[in-house]
Every structure is written in C-alpha cells, then in structure tokens.
Amino acid sequence: MRIGVLTGGGDCPGLNAVIRAVVRKGIEVYGHEVLGFRNGWLGAVEDQVRPLGINDVEDILTRGGTILRSSRTNPYKIEGGVPRIKENLARHRVDALVAIGGEDTLGVAKRLTDEGLGVVGVPKTIDNDLAATDYTFGxxxxxxxxxxxxxxxxxxxxxxxxxxxxxxxxxxxxxxxxxxxxxxxxxxxxxxxxxxxxxxxxxxxxxxxxxxxxxxxxxxxxxxxxxxxxxxxxxxxxxxxxxxxxxxxxxxxxxxxxxxxxxxxxxxxxxxxxxGTPTAYDRVLATRFGLHAVDAVHEGDFGTMVALRGTDIVRVKLAEATAELKTVPLKRYAEAEVFFG
Amino acid sequence: MRIGVLTGGGDCPGLNAVIRAVVRKGIEVYGHEVLGFRNGWLGAVEDQVRPLGINDVEDILTRGGTILRSSRTNPYKIEGGVPRIKENLARHRVDALVAIGGEDTLGVAKRLTDEGLGVVGVPKTIDNDLAATDYTFGxxxxxxxxxxxxxxxxxxxxxxxxxxxxxxxxxxxxxxxxxxxxxxxxxxxxxxxxxxxxxxxxxxxxxxxxxxxxxxxxxxxxxxxxxxxxxxxxxxxxxxxxxxxxxxxxxxxxxxxxxxxxxxxxxxxxxxxxxGTPTAYDRVLATRFGLHAVDAVHEGDFGTMVALRGTDIVRVKLAEATAELKTVPLKRYAEAEVFFG
Amino acid sequence: MRIGVLTGGGDCPGLNAVIRAVVRKGIEVYGHEVLGFRNGWLGAVEDQVRPLGINDVEDILTRGGTILRSSRTNPYKIEGGVPRIKENLARHRVDALVAIGGEDTLGVAKRLTDEGLGVVGVPKTIDNDLAATDYTFGxxxxxxxxxxxxxxxxxxxxxxxxxxxxxxxxxxxxxxxxxxxxxxxxxxxxxxxxxxxxxxxxxxxxxxxxxxxxxxxxxxxxxxxxxxxxxxxxxxxxxxxxxxxxxxxxxxxxxxxxxxxxxxxxxxxxxxxxxGTPTAYDRVLATRFGLHAVDAVHEGDFGTMVALRGTDIVRVKLAEATAELKTVPLKRYAEAEVFFG
Amino acid sequence: MRIGVLTGGGDCPGLNAVIRAVVRKGIEVYGHEVLGFRNGWLGAVEDQVRPLGINDVEDILTRGGTILRSSRTNPYKIEGGVPRIKENLARHRVDALVAIGGEDTLGVAKRLTDEGLGVVGVPKTIDNDLAATDYTFGxxxxxxxxxxxxxxxxxxxxxxxxxxxxxxxxxxxxxxxxxxxxxxxxxxxxxxxxxxxxxxxxxxxxxxxxxxxxxxxxxxxxxxxxxxxxxxxxxxxxxxxxxxxxxxxxxxxxxxxxxxxxxxxxxxxxxxxxxGTPTAYDRVLATRFGLHAVDAVHEGDFGTMVALRGTDIVRVKLAEATAELKTVPLKRYAEAEVFFG
CATH class of the missing domain: 3.40.50.460 (Phosphofructokinase domain)
Incomplete structure (x- = not known):
C-alpha cells in the first residue's frame, strides 16, 4: 500500500509528530510506503511530492511547524484542481491519503471521499473548537x-x-x-x-x-x-x-x-x-492521532477522522466531524467567573 | 457554613490550586468560611489549624507543594485519633471537610464519611493510577x-x-x-x-x-x-x-x-x-476540581469525590473511587511499541 | 546602622534579588537594620516606609518585579521634595540609602550625595546601556x-x-x-x-x-x-x-x-x-550587586555605584557611572553581520 | 584556505554554535572551505571526515551535543597517531585546524602546534575551570x-x-x-x-x-x-x-x-x-568564540586560543591557556556564605 500525507491550514505544534507516527507505523508495522505532499492540497494539485522514510522523520518529534510545509489552497476553487489531484495520486499509485488539517482541509477531505478517494482525516485546530474531539493537539x-x-x-x-x-x-x-x-x-x-x-x-x-x-x-x-x-x-x-x-x-x-x-x-x-516545540501533552496526542490514522488507512476505513474521547482515540465520520463549532459552554465559563475581580 | 480543607500524602503540583479554588469560591460565591488543617490528617488530630482568607491564597496558584504542608498520618492507626478529629471539627464548628489526597487519604475520608462526617474528596496521585478519573493533576x-x-x-x-x-x-x-x-x-x-x-x-x-x-x-x-x-x-x-x-x-x-x-x-x-510550578494543564484541572468540590460541599453531597470524565468534572462515590488501580492497558502500551528500536 | 533601600524606574528581573541580598547581609553579617521605601523616590518624599526583616525577603529571589514597588518620581521636580526626603530619613534615623535604579534614579542619588546624604547606587537597566558596568541584571x-x-x-x-x-x-x-x-x-x-x-x-x-x-x-x-x-x-x-x-x-x-x-x-x-523570574545569571549578578552595595554602605563609601568588570564586582563613582550611554560598538555589530542573509 | 574543525572531550551545550560560526564566517566572509573531523582527534587519526557547507549548519545553533560527535582519544597515546594526523591533513590539503575542547584536547593542540601544524583552540569546559577565560560556554x-x-x-x-x-x-x-x-x-x-x-x-x-x-x-x-x-x-x-x-x-x-x-x-x-539547547548566553558566547577563531586562522595566528575577558574576545597562547585550573576564590565563596543557614 502507498499512503500519501499532507498538512493544510495554519501551523500548529504537533504536526510533525503526526507525520512521524504515520511514517513509522506505516512502514515498520504495516510495511507500507509513505509519500509526503508539500504545501497542503496545493502540493497534491501541483504534484509537489517527496518520499518519506524512517530517516526523514528522525528528530522531528520535538520540532514545531511541519516538514511538509502548509498552505490554505482549496482544490475546489482551482480550475481543474480535483482532477489533477486524482491524476497525481494515480500516477504515484497512492492508495490512500492522511489529511491533517482544520475545518477547510477536512472539508476538502470529505468531498474527495465522496468522489471515491480514500481519505482519513486528522483534526488540527489550535483553537480547540472542533466539536467531534475532546481536545486537538497544539x-x-x-x-x-x-x-x-x-x-x-x-x-x-x-x-x-x-x-x-x-x-x-x-x-x-x-x-x-x-x-x-x-x-x-x-x-x-x-x-x-x-x-x-x-x-x-x-x-x-x-x-x-x-x-x-x-x-x-x-x-x-x-x-x-x-x-x-x-x-x-x-x-x-x-x-x-x-x-x-x-x-x-x-x-x-x-x-x-x-x-x-x-x-x-x-x-x-x-x-x-x-x-516552537509542542508540550509533552501535545506530542502524545498528536502521536496517538497519527498511529490511529494509519490503522484506519490500513483497514480501509475511509471518510473517517480520528478523535479523542476521554482517554481513547476513536473514529468519527468526516461529515459529522466538521459540522459543528465547539464553543465554550456558558456553564464552564461561569465556573471561571468566580475568579473575576 | 464552615469548611475545612487538608492535603495528605506525597506532594504534587496543583495542590495549592485546589486550595485556592476552594477558598475563593467558598468565600466569594457561597459566603462560607474556610479553615485549613496543616499536615494532612495529623493536623486534624492535633488541632493544627489556620483560617484561610482570600489574601492567604493570593499568589499560590503558580506554586508547587502545599501551603498546608502534608503528612502520611492515618488517624485510624493513632490511639484516639478519630475521636480527636471529631472533637476538633466540633470545637471549630467545621461542617464539612475537603480532603485532597491519594488512596490512603481518600480511604480515611471514606471511613470518616461512614461514621457520619461530611467529607468530599479530591483525588491526587502524580502517578495517574486512579481508575475513577481520566486524569489527576500533577x-x-x-x-x-x-x-x-x-x-x-x-x-x-x-x-x-x-x-x-x-x-x-x-x-x-x-x-x-x-x-x-x-x-x-x-x-x-x-x-x-x-x-x-x-x-x-x-x-x-x-x-x-x-x-x-x-x-x-x-x-x-x-x-x-x-x-x-x-x-x-x-x-x-x-x-x-x-x-x-x-x-x-x-x-x-x-x-x-x-x-x-x-x-x-x-x-x-x-x-x-x-x-515546582504546575503546568497550565494541571493548574486548570486542579482549579476545576477545587471549584466542583466546594459545590459538592455546598450541596451536602458528602462521601463523594470529584473526577474528570472527558472534559467534564463529575462526582463519584468515594467507595468506588479508591477501589481500583488504573494500570496502563496492554493495548495502549502496544501502540507505543511501534517506536521500539 | 539603619539602611534604607528603594527601587526606581521601570521594573527589571533581579530587583528582588538585590533587595534580599542587602537585607540578609545587612542584618545577618553586619547587624544593621533595613527599611524599605516604597515606590522609589516617591516613597522617600511621602514617607511610605516598611521595615524589612529576614522573613520579608524569604522566597523573593525567584520573583520578578519588586516587593518595594517602583515609580519614576524625581524629587527634584517636586516642590519641597528633597527637604522632605531629608526629614524622613532623619526621622527614621536612616544612616544611608541603597538606591537601585537606572540613569534617572542614580542621577538623583548623585545629587543627594552632593548634598551630604550617604547613598550607594546599584545600576539597573534592562537595556544594558550603562558604560560603567560590563552587564546589568535583567x-x-x-x-x-x-x-x-x-x-x-x-x-x-x-x-x-x-x-x-x-x-x-x-x-x-x-x-x-x-x-x-x-x-x-x-x-x-x-x-x-x-x-x-x-x-x-x-x-x-x-x-x-x-x-x-x-x-x-x-x-x-x-x-x-x-x-x-x-x-x-x-x-x-x-x-x-x-x-x-x-x-x-x-x-x-x-x-x-x-x-x-x-x-x-x-x-x-x-x-x-x-x-517574571530572573535567569540564573541575573539572580547571581543581582545578588552579588546587593552584597557589595551593603559592603560599601558599611564602609561608608558613599557616592559610589557597584559595577561588574570581568568577573569582579567593583565600585565606581556615581558621577562617572551615569555619564555615558553604552551603545553597541560597530565592530561588535559587524561580527554579527556575517549571519545576515 | 581549507580549515578543519573538530570537537573533543565531554559534550557541552554550544559546541554546534561554534561549528556553525566557523563554517559561516569561514565560507561567507573569507571564502575558505571547511572540513569536519568526526569524533575528535580520533577522526583526525582515522580520517573520518566530512565537508561542512552552509546547509550543514542550518538549524544547529539551538541543538545540544555536537554534529561532529566527540571522543576522548589522545593521538599521542596511539601508535603512529600523530603522523597519521599529519598525513590526513596533507592529503585533504587542510591548512589549519580549529580544535574545540577542554584541557586534554587543547593540550594536544598545543603539542601539534609545536610540531608545526596550524591550530587555533576554542576552550570548552562545562565546569568553567579554565583560568585563561572569564567564562566558557556550556x-x-x-x-x-x-x-x-x-x-x-x-x-x-x-x-x-x-x-x-x-x-x-x-x-x-x-x-x-x-x-x-x-x-x-x-x-x-x-x-x-x-x-x-x-x-x-x-x-x-x-x-x-x-x-x-x-x-x-x-x-x-x-x-x-x-x-x-x-x-x-x-x-x-x-x-x-x-x-x-x-x-x-x-x-x-x-x-x-x-x-x-x-x-x-x-x-x-x-x-x-x-x-540540550544552550541558553541564549551560551549561544552568543559560543558564536563569538567561533567567529574569532576563524579570524585567528585567517590571519595565521596559530598556537592561540580565543578567550573572554570582560566583554571582549581576546587571543591567548595555548601554552598559557591550559596551564592553570581556575578554582572558586575563597573571597568569592565567602560572599555566598552569608546565605548559609
């Protein structure tokens, strides 16, 4: 199996930890190959691609940013964007994609899934405002x-x-x-x-x-x-x-x-x-997200996104995942108010 | 209402954040008074007590250790220990206790509850090995x-x-x-x-x-x-x-x-x-535990312990709380093994 | 001997370390008493004063800011400011002052010395722009x-x-x-x-x-x-x-x-x-400045300022100390330029 | 000119900052080439060598350890060690060496200088116990x-x-x-x-x-x-x-x-x-040491070592540099004693 991986949207400490986990488990446990697309969906459209081996992810766990770089490109807003993604994936014989990103990136992931591509999402929002997961890394x-x-x-x-x-x-x-x-x-x-x-x-x-x-x-x-x-x-x-x-x-x-x-x-x-370097908490969460995303890919469970529920990593449908913004509940906020003044 | 508070067992970053939250919400929201017992159950036995006002908890949020000091004393192993606790609580007209501690401290809390005292527990174990809560501060x-x-x-x-x-x-x-x-x-x-x-x-x-x-x-x-x-x-x-x-x-x-x-x-x-100073994560968790513990006290919901479930703070029975050690599940551990070598 | 101490100007990590060193060595080694004036020269004018004992400086080494608070007040710009300082010092039987501050604070210190008061200066500038000392704390x-x-x-x-x-x-x-x-x-x-x-x-x-x-x-x-x-x-x-x-x-x-x-x-x-908390380097430098300032006071060597030269703490005249701004020499700057581009 | 660089002895935060400064100034300002010998003097004996370009030192400023690795090998204790160093330097047409290390490494540097090789030393001791310099990085x-x-x-x-x-x-x-x-x-x-x-x-x-x-x-x-x-x-x-x-x-x-x-x-x-990552202080000191070492090499001022005096980087003779251990003077230590008890 050949797995593509990309990071989209604003950067967030922990992106490299996800990439590393996908690469290591993908190669060492499952024997798959991993390709990285640079600059988010832009790299998938423009065929900016590099193979990712074990040595490429050595030493990146502690580093902020993303070795794959990022962009805010939406292929649905580029003339011929989506067909070119399909061509590029076909040419490189990529069987499935791990898309790491926020609402926009995951929205594209969902639509591509609907069109028949095999995509698994990993949620990324530094603002922690995604309803489908207890916490996001960063x-x-x-x-x-x-x-x-x-x-x-x-x-x-x-x-x-x-x-x-x-x-x-x-x-x-x-x-x-x-x-x-x-x-x-x-x-x-x-x-x-x-x-x-x-x-x-x-x-x-x-x-x-x-x-x-x-x-x-x-x-x-x-x-x-x-x-x-x-x-x-x-x-x-x-x-x-x-x-x-x-x-x-x-x-x-x-x-x-x-x-x-x-x-x-x-x-x-x-x-x-x-x-900068992610906290230990974010390194662990991002690593677990990556490990579980590659499991989902391996099992062909596409159109899903990994999420944290309590202490467990679960899978949710991409469709639900991006449906709702998670805002601070007034009750939780009221707890904090006691400290006012 | 007059609320007593004490910390028992090994120290743990976040203890002061719990104390601060109990004092601030207890006084500012509910209008109660708060008394601190020094050195865990020892202070309750030997009547080592100090009033805790708003100014006493100013600046302690960021500090490690516990301003109330701690000990590993078990009043059930001291001749006359429990009756003296009852006397001391009565003399100071303490209506309820918030006991912050690990298995041993909470075990005593449970037995005192069975004897009719009003106790609410706050779990504390740096090892995170308590089954009743997703995480513990520290x-x-x-x-x-x-x-x-x-x-x-x-x-x-x-x-x-x-x-x-x-x-x-x-x-x-x-x-x-x-x-x-x-x-x-x-x-x-x-x-x-x-x-x-x-x-x-x-x-x-x-x-x-x-x-x-x-x-x-x-x-x-x-x-x-x-x-x-x-x-x-x-x-x-x-x-x-x-x-x-x-x-x-x-x-x-x-x-x-x-x-x-x-x-x-x-x-x-x-x-x-x-x-040393707790991480932001531990300060938030410890603060929320303290706020919810004082709610439980205010409502007279004794014999309970506050706990984290997902992103919510809930109450569990003290009896269950200390029943089971939470060890690393082999499945979760296996996730980590991919990184071996 | 009774020693006054004050902090003037913008705050700077290490101020509390100086205060602590003055108090501890002043009391424990020399047997003097120490009084703190609050809010810089303003406190000296308006008689805002508190005794400083060993317990008052416990735990302040690691804390930013200044327990004496600070202001930018110049007593020479206040009608009757300087006479009131003299009165207040006399009333409290203060024999000498340790003035911790930047150009302005030390300028006042110099003028007060010229008028017969016993003042020793400790330099403070976070910008490190004082020619008389190799480095300043903060x-x-x-x-x-x-x-x-x-x-x-x-x-x-x-x-x-x-x-x-x-x-x-x-x-x-x-x-x-x-x-x-x-x-x-x-x-x-x-x-x-x-x-x-x-x-x-x-x-x-x-x-x-x-x-x-x-x-x-x-x-x-x-x-x-x-x-x-x-x-x-x-x-x-x-x-x-x-x-x-x-x-x-x-x-x-x-x-x-x-x-x-x-x-x-x-x-x-x-x-x-x-x-926030000073680095180890600044805590050591500030502590050494305080220790040497109290030596100068004890020896009656007024009108001086402590300064760092190489690894030694020396005394310089207040008059020289504030005469010259230390800017980055172009040669030193040129060393850095290799990294341009 | 072709410059060799090596790191010997125990590791010390700042080694990579020295290497980076030597490479960048050597190449960008002077137009020289730089070769790295791996594992200290062992690499010079066994011809473990790699060219060092600008890209090789990108991102190493913040990293602890040494990209050249280190050893405690003394070529004078290896049969034929020194002749092999000379051969290797000649074969690679290395004109001069920057040797970064402690007493032992610099002792070898001195002896090699006496035998006619062009060596400039950079002092490294985490213990700060070298009399010739005010401070050492690490x-x-x-x-x-x-x-x-x-x-x-x-x-x-x-x-x-x-x-x-x-x-x-x-x-x-x-x-x-x-x-x-x-x-x-x-x-x-x-x-x-x-x-x-x-x-x-x-x-x-x-x-x-x-x-x-x-x-x-x-x-x-x-x-x-x-x-x-x-x-x-x-x-x-x-x-x-x-x-x-x-x-x-x-x-x-x-x-x-x-x-x-x-x-x-x-x-x-x-x-x-x-x-781990060096403090800002150590990064600056190590960088300045590297910049000045490459100046000394460029000027052919061999048998010297760079050193800090006050705020200046100076050159001292290697012979003097390693002659004396710098211990804590009792006077300085006595300053600290006030805090006893």
Missing amino acids: FDTAVHIATEAIDRLRTTAESHHRALVVEVMGRHAGWIALHSGLAGGANVILVPEKPFSVEKVCELVQRRFEREYAPIIVVAEGAVPEGGAEVLQTGERDAFGHVRLGGVGTWLAEEIAQRTGKESRAVVLGHTQRG | FDTAVHIATEAIDRLRTTAESHHRALVVEVMGRHAGWIALHSGLAGGANVILVPEKPFSVEKVCELVQRRFEREYAPIIVVAEGAVPEGGAEVLQTGERDAFGHVRLGGVGTWLAEEIAQRTGKESRAVVLGHTQRG | FDTAVHIATEAIDRLRTTAESHHRALVVEVMGRHAGWIALHSGLAGGANVILVPEKPFSVEKVCELVQRRFEREYAPIIVVAEGAVPEGGAEVLQTGERDAFGHVRLGGVGTWLAEEIAQRTGKESRAVVLGHTQRG | FDTAVHIATEAIDRLRTTAESHHRALVVEVMGRHAGWIALHSGLAGGANVILVPEKPFSVEKVCELVQRRFEREYAPIIVVAEGAVPEGGAEVLQTGERDAFGHVRLGGVGTWLAEEIAQRTGKESRAVVLGHTQRG
Whole structure:
C-alpha cells in the first residue's frame, strides 16, 4: 500500500509528530510506503511530492511547524484542481491519503471521499473548537505559552500599579483565553461567546487595584464589547491602510486607562502562541492521532477522522466531524467567573 | 457554613490550586468560611489549624507543594485519633471537610464519611493510577519535566555514542514512563505492568546504534525484569545499609553495558518530577476540581469525590473511587511499541 | 546602622534579588537594620516606609518585579521634595540609602550625595546601556525571553513561507536585539546605533527565501530607517489618538510585504521581556550587586555605584557611572553581520 | 584556505554554535572551505571526515551535543597517531585546524602546534575551570538547569519538612555549585575547594528547620568532608562492583538524616546538566568564540586560543591557556556564605 500525507491550514505544534507516527507505523508495522505532499492540497494539485522514510522523520518529534510545509489552497476553487489531484495520486499509485488539517482541509477531505478517494482525516485546530474531539493537539502548547506570558506579566503589573490586557488567539471560540486565564490567575477573562461590558470590566479592575494588586485581563482576539463598538481585529487594516497589531486588546487597554485613570498596557502574544516545540501533552496526542490514522488507512476505513474521547482515540465520520463549532459552554465559563475581580 | 480543607500524602503540583479554588469560591460565591488543617490528617488530630482568607491564597496558584504542608498520618492507626478529629471539627464548628489526597487519604475520608462526617474528596496521585478519573493533576507536570530531561539527554547520548537509561516515577503503574517516553521519542519504554526481557532491550539498543543513533530507554521505577532478577528499588537500603539512589534504572544501565559492550549511563529524575510550578494543564484541572468540590460541599453531597470524565468534572462515590488501580492497558502500551528500536 | 533601600524606574528581573541580598547581609553579617521605601523616590518624599526583616525577603529571589514597588518620581521636580526626603530619613534615623535604579534614579542619588546624604547606587537597566558596568541584571532575562520567542517563531515562519519581524526592547542601544538576534540565529539584526536600509533588508529577505528558508528579522524598538521615514514608536499615539502597539517592527513588516510580495508578519514582544523570574545569571549578578552595595554602605563609601568588570564586582563613582550611554560598538555589530542573509 | 574543525572531550551545550560560526564566517566572509573531523582527534587519526557547507549548519545553533560527535582519544597515546594526523591533513590539503575542547584536547593542540601544524583552540569546559577565560560556554546552561531543579525541589522540601541535597557537576572546581546555589537560594553550598564540616552543615540544617523552612544543600560532586571520610564519587564502583549513582550527595543526605533525625533526600542531576539547547548566553558566547577563531586562522595566528575577558574576545597562547585550573576564590565563596543557614 502507498499512503500519501499532507498538512493544510495554519501551523500548529504537533504536526510533525503526526507525520512521524504515520511514517513509522506505516512502514515498520504495516510495511507500507509513505509519500509526503508539500504545501497542503496545493502540493497534491501541483504534484509537489517527496518520499518519506524512517530517516526523514528522525528528530522531528520535538520540532514545531511541519516538514511538509502548509498552505490554505482549496482544490475546489482551482480550475481543474480535483482532477489533477486524482491524476497525481494515480500516477504515484497512492492508495490512500492522511489529511491533517482544520475545518477547510477536512472539508476538502470529505468531498474527495465522496468522489471515491480514500481519505482519513486528522483534526488540527489550535483553537480547540472542533466539536467531534475532546481536545486537538497544539491547543495545550498555545495555552502553555500564554500562561507563561501571564506569569511573567503579573509581577510587572504589580510593581507599576498597572492593568495589563493580554490578547490571545481565538476568533470564534474562547478556549485559549479561558484555559490560559484560569491557569494564569487572570482577574477577567473575555471570550467571543459572550459580549463583554466595558463598564463591568472597569469595575473589576478598580476593585482589584483597591486590594493593592494589579489586574490581568485575558481577552480572546474575537471577543467583542456589548453594544457593538467597532473594534478592528488584529491583522485588519486601519483607516490609514496599516495592518493593525492588536485589536480588541489594545482597544480595551485604552478604554480602561480612560475610564479608570490608571495606567493600562496591552500585550498581544500573536504568532509566538503557535510555534516552537509542542508540550509533552501535545506530542502524545498528536502521536496517538497519527498511529490511529494509519490503522484506519490500513483497514480501509475511509471518510473517517480520528478523535479523542476521554482517554481513547476513536473514529468519527468526516461529515459529522466538521459540522459543528465547539464553543465554550456558558456553564464552564461561569465556573471561571468566580475568579473575576 | 464552615469548611475545612487538608492535603495528605506525597506532594504534587496543583495542590495549592485546589486550595485556592476552594477558598475563593467558598468565600466569594457561597459566603462560607474556610479553615485549613496543616499536615494532612495529623493536623486534624492535633488541632493544627489556620483560617484561610482570600489574601492567604493570593499568589499560590503558580506554586508547587502545599501551603498546608502534608503528612502520611492515618488517624485510624493513632490511639484516639478519630475521636480527636471529631472533637476538633466540633470545637471549630467545621461542617464539612475537603480532603485532597491519594488512596490512603481518600480511604480515611471514606471511613470518616461512614461514621457520619461530611467529607468530599479530591483525588491526587502524580502517578495517574486512579481508575475513577481520566486524569489527576500533577501527572502532566511530571510528564513535562521527564520529557524535558529526555530532550536534553538525547543530544548528549548521540554525541558520545551512549545508551541512556532514564528512570522515572511509577511504582505500580507506568503512565509517566509511557507518556514521557512517547513525548520524548524514547526507543524503549518499560513499565511495571509487563516484565521486560533484558535480552530484547539489548537487541533494540544494538539496532539503534547500528542506525547511528543513540538509544534512550525510559523505565518506570517499578518495572521488573523477566525471570525475577532481584533489583533494589530507589530508596531501599543495599547490603551495606546505604539508601540506594536509582534502582532498576542503574541496574539496567549496567546490564546493557555488559551485554552490548557500549557505554551506558543511568539518570534518575527523582524528586524534581514532583516539585515546582504546575503546568497550565494541571493548574486548570486542579482549579476545576477545587471549584466542583466546594459545590459538592455546598450541596451536602458528602462521601463523594470529584473526577474528570472527558472534559467534564463529575462526582463519584468515594467507595468506588479508591477501589481500583488504573494500570496502563496492554493495548495502549502496544501502540507505543511501534517506536521500539 | 539603619539602611534604607528603594527601587526606581521601570521594573527589571533581579530587583528582588538585590533587595534580599542587602537585607540578609545587612542584618545577618553586619547587624544593621533595613527599611524599605516604597515606590522609589516617591516613597522617600511621602514617607511610605516598611521595615524589612529576614522573613520579608524569604522566597523573593525567584520573583520578578519588586516587593518595594517602583515609580519614576524625581524629587527634584517636586516642590519641597528633597527637604522632605531629608526629614524622613532623619526621622527614621536612616544612616544611608541603597538606591537601585537606572540613569534617572542614580542621577538623583548623585545629587543627594552632593548634598551630604550617604547613598550607594546599584545600576539597573534592562537595556544594558550603562558604560560603567560590563552587564546589568535583567538584560540576560530579556535576551532569554526574546530568544525563546525567536526559537518558536522560526518553525512557523518556515511552514508558511513568511518573513517574521520581531520587535524587541532597546530605545537607544541595540544590545537586546544584538544578543537575542545572535542567539536566535536571526537573518537580519537592526539596532538604533545604525540607520538601516530597507532596500538591503529586503534583498537579504529575498536571498533567504531563495534558499528555501524563512527570514527572521530582529529589530530594536529604537532602530530607524535611513533617510528618516517617519515611524511611530511603540507606545506613541497615532493620528487617531490611539496608542500604537508596534512601531518600527510593524512598519517594517508592511514594507517587506509590499516590496518583496511575500507574506510578512510582525511580533512585538513588549512587556513580557521585563517580567517574571530572573535567569540564573541575573539572580547571581543581582545578588552579588546587593552584597557589595551593603559592603560599601558599611564602609561608608558613599557616592559610589557597584559595577561588574570581568568577573569582579567593583565600585565606581556615581558621577562617572551615569555619564555615558553604552551603545553597541560597530565592530561588535559587524561580527554579527556575517549571519545576515 | 581549507580549515578543519573538530570537537573533543565531554559534550557541552554550544559546541554546534561554534561549528556553525566557523563554517559561516569561514565560507561567507573569507571564502575558505571547511572540513569536519568526526569524533575528535580520533577522526583526525582515522580520517573520518566530512565537508561542512552552509546547509550543514542550518538549524544547529539551538541543538545540544555536537554534529561532529566527540571522543576522548589522545593521538599521542596511539601508535603512529600523530603522523597519521599529519598525513590526513596533507592529503585533504587542510591548512589549519580549529580544535574545540577542554584541557586534554587543547593540550594536544598545543603539542601539534609545536610540531608545526596550524591550530587555533576554542576552550570548552562545562565546569568553567579554565583560568585563561572569564567564562566558557556550556557553564551558563548547566547553572540554568541546576537552578531550575532547585526551584522545583524547594516547594517539595517545604511541604514535607525534608532536607534536600542536590549533587551537581564539578570535580575540581565548585563554579556550578556556587552559581546554582546562589541562584537557587540554597542554604548550604559545598565546593571541592574547601573541605566541609558535616557537623556545621547539620547545624545549619537544624537552624533552617527551626525557622519552619526546609533546607536545600547544593554540593559539587568533587566536594569532600573534613577529616577525609571515604566517599565514593558518582560513577565509581562500590564494593559490589556496582557503578554508583550519587557520591557525596547521597552520602551527605544519609549523614544528615542520621545526625538530625529529619527526613533527608538526595537528588543527583547528572547528565541532564550537560545536554540540550544552550541558553541564549551560551549561544552568543559560543558564536563569538567561533567567529574569532576563524579570524585567528585567517590571519595565521596559530598556537592561540580565543578567550573572554570582560566583554571582549581576546587571543591567548595555548601554552598559557591550559596551564592553570581556575578554582572558586575563597573571597568569592565567602560572599555566598552569608546565605548559609
């Protein structure tokens, strides 16, 4: 059997661990061959391919990024994209694909399965917002990095009687904000799932200052204020045409400064959250995903995606897998609220 | 309501996060008072007690150890121990206890519940060997530390053509060895659940050397060789009466050196695995355990223990909770074996 | 003898280590008493004072920030500021002061010495830009944090074929950029000491892409382009009146994107660089500074500042100490240039 | 010009950074070629050689160990060793060698220089015990790792009322013990330069317990008790013929337990101290050493070694360089003593 593997979408610590597990188990246990397609679906369309042997995956377990590189290419939006994928797979006699990626990559995987290709998906979203799996790899690393930053910022804030607003990733779901906020002992946590009251935030900030401590506010990049004040998001262009660094975080820091009269600063963690060596947790999860994906391929159980349920790796249908965004449930969020103020 | 809290048994990163959550939610949400008993059940017997307010738990989230200190005292083995606990609780008008600890501490909690005291348990075992919960806090931190050590040892081993044996915690269950071995890319992982063949280990070591890489062997302190060679465990006294540092790990390193003719070294991680600041994962889990424990107390749901199931915190009966040791299932272990050699 | 101690200016990992060393050696070796003034010179003016005993400095060695808090108050700019300092010192029978701070704090220390007060200075600048000492504490920690961030960003950049611009601290001197750039293997390092050519930067970026690697550009916040393009600095207000996060770094990332047609992103490390636990190097240096400062006080050698020369701690005159900014010598910078491109 | 490079002796974080700097500056600035000899002097004798280009040193800056591997071979102890080195260098038309290593490697370098070969030395000793240079790379990393371990152990010790003895590297000089002890806030620091009184250590331990804190004792592996009690060193064989893990550290922990009646544990950090990614400090120092070594080679200034003096890299004669062991001066050690108890 010859197995193709590719990584699509934004990068995420643990991608290399999945690739390594697919290659090692595919070759050593099942005796298959493995081909890597570079740059996600783009490489499948344009025939950017390299064989992957045991030596190619030596030493990659600890490395961030992906040795196969990535792209956001959707072959269904390229004239002749899908037929060329079929040709390329046929020419290289690839029997099945392991597609590692997020909603978009897995959506393509699903459609290709419907057209008769043998695809198994491995979920990847640093935001942890996929309903079909308890956790995705990369998320623990992002939370770890954000928490370390909060730990560092706390003493600075206190030494200078300042409020510090930390903007973390999370456009549609507040998981990174919730977990890093809980782990870092933030005084306020703001998530996209629930518009926030600037007034209430300022009250909590004041109360914290009164107790002689400095407030830390963790805000997901996708959080929005109540009443719909227009806030540019990180990465959008402002009225000058400049790309903004810091959206809701910098906006909120200014609001706090104006309303409370206290010094207030924003820190935007940005790309540091998604790079570098994965945590042990993510290495284990990504490795297990890879091992189980190659099992599914070996058994010909296509159109499926591997997922974590409790402590077990299970298979779910690709169709279900991408159907639903997993947002922070208000109940779980309420648990965290006790730490407000 | 007045709630007592205590920590028993070996220490574990995350204990302070539990205490903090109990105190904050107990006081701020429910309006209860919280008393801390020092040194585990010993403090309950000897009336070592301190009130715990919001300020007492400020800044402890990130700290290892336990501000309440700990002991291994079993009040059932002390003449008059249990009656004195009852007296002390009555005198301080303590309505309920949150007991944070392992098998022994929770066993006492169960018996006290049977005698009519209101106790809620929070599980604590760095070895992650409690069947009633998916994970326990402290485990992720231990795996993180062991993995960092393996990452560091790898380059040393390769520069010197050496085999390195890393002895990690785990007397009865191999979870730390399994997870840190997977995360660190170990070539051999040995767990207490399955006696190991020294011969096979040496074969794998040789094969690894032939590929020009240096082998890393991760071994749980409770792992034993097939055929029952007598191996002293870390902490036991040798024939000279000296306490041994390094049991099966140092023994195995010598066996490998003798049988393969290659240099071989042992590293025993010891107490560094259970100290220091918890990982973000453990801080979140410990905090959630604390929040849910105080909910159970508030609702008068005594004789229960909080536990993790998937992504939810649930309550289980104390009686069940301590009934079964959770060992590494052979199936899960077999997943790891693909990386052997 | 009664010794006062205060910390002024921006915070810096290692301040608590200095305080601890002053307190411990002052009390345990010399039998003196120590008083802490809060909030820098402000506390000396407004009589915000607390006694510091051995227990007060237990556990602070590893903590960032300063237990004495800090401010940027200059008593010479406050009506009656200096006389009130004299009164307060007299009332508390303080014989001498240890003033820990940067250029401004030490400038005040010098003037107070000229007026007859007994002051010994301890230099503090995270930017390492003080000519009188080989290194200042806090610098190594800042470089460590920036280097970790660069390590993390590298794999992301490569997986996505992106240029990454990392903006680090350094308004007037490029030490943090130079050291973290060298340590992180940056492809371009830009410092305030030498205006940079955007064109040349883009050439180097292109060349790097051609070799299939992604370029990392480290830029000090005070670096400026040749020809004087107007670039807002981090913290300044833009035409809308909004505080900017990211100055030259975000500007340069946009220039690179426009000129090379490649994706380019900026990361602004900001306050994370100056908070949190100090590195071992900084703890040792700060501790030694504190020990030697209290020696100088004990010997009545006022008007001096402790400094590092090679491996020795020496004393220099406060007058000289603050006279000269230490910028990166072009020769040292040229050493680094080999790594360009 | 064709330049050979090799690494000898025990490994040390930063070796790869030196190699990278030699290769990059040698090729890109001077237009030379670079050859790597594998396994130290053994590779020069046995002609184990590989060309080193720019791509070979991509990505190695952050990696511990040495891509050239290492050995402790002394060619003067091999029949015909030196003539074969000369032959091999001649055959490959190697004009000069950069030899990176400790006392032994540099001793060989010196003798080869005397015989007319062009050699430039780069000092490497993780113990920092070379008098000719202020610091050597690898030392800061070792201190960093030991300090992190001490930070972790402190909370464990306090939660359990235990004394913890941490055995760190340092056979002949106590630099690692001194710096990590200072940085970790150890209560007792024991170095090879000064035999220690077990009685005094126990007094300090007792005093610390009385203040309700747990004592941390940092001991260099080469430290010896007064009166010459015979203590096996780590790595030596005991009376059973077993290799000992933990020498003076485990011995001392038992003595403390017996004499004070308190629980006492030993932790032996071992090989983790010398592996893994170098700190930013070590990466910068090692890179600068490499850049300056290739300058010396280019200028034909053979028989020299690069060294750090203050903030400058200088050249010293190989003859002087290895003449003297740099031990901890008693004065510097006395500075630390204030923290005793």
